[in-house]
Amino acid sequence: MTAFFLGFQKRDRTKRVVEDSRICAFELLASLAGKLLEEGESSASSNASAGHDHVSIGKDVKLETRYDDKPLKTECVGHVSCDASVVTSDWTTENRDNSKEPKHSENNAILEPTLTKAPPACSVQINDDLKYTMQKCNVGYGSFPCNLDGCCPNFGELCDGISENGVKREVETNNYHTMDPLEVSMTFPAPINSDRDVKSPSRSDSVLNASFSRHRNDIKLGSRDDDEKFSRFNKLSNRFKVSRPATRIEDRRIRKLLTSKYWKAAPKLKDFEDCRADGGIKALQCKRKTYYDKCQYDTLYKRRKFFDRSSIVTSDGRIGSENVSNSPEKVTNENKNKCRSVAMSHGACEIASLLTGHQASHKSDDSHGRIRVGVLLQGKKVRDESRTLLQTGISSEDNLDALGFTLEPGPVIAPPPICSEEPLLQLPCGSAPQNLTRSLVVTPALDTGIPDATPDPPLLTNSAKSVDSNYEHVSSQTDMLTDQNLSESRALVPVPAMNVEALAVVSVNQKIRKSELAQRRTRRPFSVSEVEALVQAVEELGTGRWRDVKLRAFENADHRTYVDLKDKWKTLVHTAKISPQQRRGEPVPQELLDRVMAAHAYWSQHQTKQQGKHHPGTLRITDSQADRIGVAVAIPTITM
DNA sequence: CTTAGGG
DNA sequence: CCCTAAG
Numbered sequence: 001m002t003a004f005f006l007g008f009q010k011r012d013r014t015k016r017v018v019e020d021s022r023i024c025a026f027e028l029l030a031s032l033a034g035k036l037l038e039e040g041e042s043s044a045s046s047n048a049s050a051g052h053d054h055v056s057i058g059k060d061v062k063l064e065t066r067y068d069d070k071p072l073k074t075e076c077v078g079h080v081s082c083d084a085s086v087v088t089s090d091w092t093t094e095n096r097d098n099s100k101e102p103k104h105s106e107n108n109a110i111l112e113p114t115l116t117k118a119p120p121a122c123s124v125q126i127n128d129d130l131k132y133t134m135q136k137c138n139v140g141y142g143s144f145p146c147n148l149d150g151c152c153p154n155f156g157e158l159c160d161g162i163s164e165n166g167v168k169r170e171v172e173t174n175n176y177h178t179m180d181p182l183e184v185s186m187t188f189p190a191p192i193n194s195d196r197d198v199k200s201p202s203r204s205d206s207v208l209n210a211s212f213s214r215h216r217n218d219i220k221l222g223s224r225d226d227d228e229k230f231s232r233f234n235k236l237s238n239r240f241k242v243s244r245p246a247t248r249i250e251d252r253r254i255r256k257l258l259t260s261k262y263w264k265a266a267p268k269l270k271d272f273e274d275c276r277a278d279g280g281i282k283a284l285q286c287k288r289k290t291y292y293d294k295c296q297y298d299t300l301y302k303r304r305k306f307f308d309r310s311s312i313v314t315s316d317g318r319i320g321s322e323n324v325s326n327s328p329e330k331v332t333n334e335n336k337n338k339c340r341s342v343a344m345s346h347g348a349c350e351i352a353s354l355l356t357g358h359q360a361s362h363k364s365d366d367s368h369g370r371i372r373v374g375v376l377l378q379g380k381k382v383r384d385e386s387r388t389l390l391q392t393g394i395s396s397e398d399n400l401d402a403l404g405f406t407l408e409p410g411p412v413i414a415p416p417p418i419c420s421e422e423p424l425l426q427l428p429c430g431s432a433p434q435n436l437t438r439s440l441v442v443t444p445a446l447d448t449g450i451p452d453a454t455p456d457p458p459l460l461t462n463s464a465k466s467v468d469s470n471y472e473h474v475s476s477q478t479d480m481l482t483d484q485n486l487s488e489s490r491a492l493v494p495v496p497a498m499n500v501e502a503l504a505v506v507s508v509n510q511k512i513r514k515s516e517l518a519q520r521r522t523r524r525p526f527s528v529s530e531v532e533a534l535v536q537a538v539e540e541l542g543t544g545r546w547r548d549v550k551l552r553a554f555e556n557a558d559h560r561t562y563v564d565l566k567d568k569w570k571t572l573v574h575t576a577k578i579s580p581q582q583r584r585g586e587p588v589p590q591e592l593l594d595r596v597m598a599a600h601a602y603w604s605q606h607q608t609k610q611q612g613k614h615h616p617g618t619l620r621i622t623d624s625q626a627d628r629i630g631v632a633v634a635i636p637t638i639t640m
Numbered sequence: 641c642t643t644a645g646g647g
Numbered sequence: 648c649c650c651t652a653a654g
Contacts, residue, residue, distance in 0.1 A: 518649095520648065520649075521648065521649085523648070524648095543644095544643070544644080545642095545643095546642075546643070546644090547641085547642060547643085562642075562643085563642090563643085563644095563648085563649090563650095564648075566643075566644075566645095567648070567649090570644095570645090
């Protein structure tokens, strides 16, 4: 009887190990971030004013976003830090919102180009946030640290640093705001070019810090500290703690758990909490590869949180781009889908172009040859880029749609080794900045490719390794790209905040990811032998002790979880009740079905745990069986 | 983590 | 199989 046990493989899903392709992605991100940062620095260094400006711009942008999102909330400098931290979260939130709920109209609603007001400090923080995020990703920490708490020690640091730089930046920022986005972009050197430090970007932490350190040494520390303190301070963090270890969390289950349970708590959390959650989630993501996604709304919602961050990034990037290309106002609910997709595409492209443009323009300055970004208006190339947008006839509200960008190959110079350290990075270290640029550009396509409407279709991005890894890589990449885009876009475009639509776009991404990530376990019909083993175990143990059943009969069958066994039993019972004609799949011997029925009946009457009883008649107690459990076990007469 | 159920 | 709510 017992011989059924097949050589089962091993562990439960829980134990499944997923490759860490993600890490690569993160590393990439980190590297990118580092690069960006560096670029920022380098640019700054190259041009004292310019460099700062650049940075400031980026900050401004973020600030904008943030403010837009939470215009009312953020006010104080102290808060600023919070805000900054929040920013990310906001995005996230927005994304979610877009995707699902209009709730956050707040955030969305106000994406206006009122950057002017943005507090200087904020700008810095923003960057920090980004960095932070990046770092975290790299580190694998999920959470956004105490940011929310703002009160956290880190914040203090941040604030300080911010305040210092903040003032200057502020001024700069304001100027930029004043300036036309185009002009700005044109004017400012591209951040990407300078690659000095880029080499090491792989270790995002160090790199990022280094890059940013200039302006925000404080921040760095803060961010890091945040991570650590973070956990403490975060109320939510507790839950997210898991995420940290998440690094290794590869099990679906764990993921699920994290996702579902842990997140549940967060549903109410809005901005701040969300942020945190996002952070945590993100961290999780970093390590995770597969996500399960069904259409369950709740689930989705939760998951979204996970994706939020990335999506956020995307959104940001888009936002920036969108601002440039499409006036938010234009995009209205009316055209949602199309607009979104368009916006996305445009946004992405634009962003990319923008980035590129920066790079190009700046690079031209730098001596690095790269891709040049051409500005198209009404399909015509804008030759005089020195002119402001207005001068060119481009207004944020009017012609954005007509605005386009072109990428023109420029002289290429040896790209700095970005991430020699990280083998996994999809973006080849060796790949020159161009590659990055391209990848960036391409990435948007992904987004574009996926219309909001399309709920599930998984999208594959350009560079994909293994499928699983791809998704993640892609996502991560996207994120990275997005981040970069964002950062740059920010820097470049101090324009009005994103649209709701833009945000919506994000949702699309989320959807995509969902679809991508979640893959259903391959179906593995129970073999007759398995059924027999199951029946036997249930006869002995009864229903309701699925874990024991699993241990007893399927200990080695990693792919059979006790839930699976329970489900199988359920189906067996059902199968036994229906006519043979109605049964499908490999026919189960009637004998087994009879036993199923007998056991089912038996255990239905007797509490599962009342093993001791034996029923006269159909069930007998078998010694051997009884032995195991230490209790008398009832066995169907038939069997014997 | 397990159970028990619904999908 | 999946996902979850409850223990």
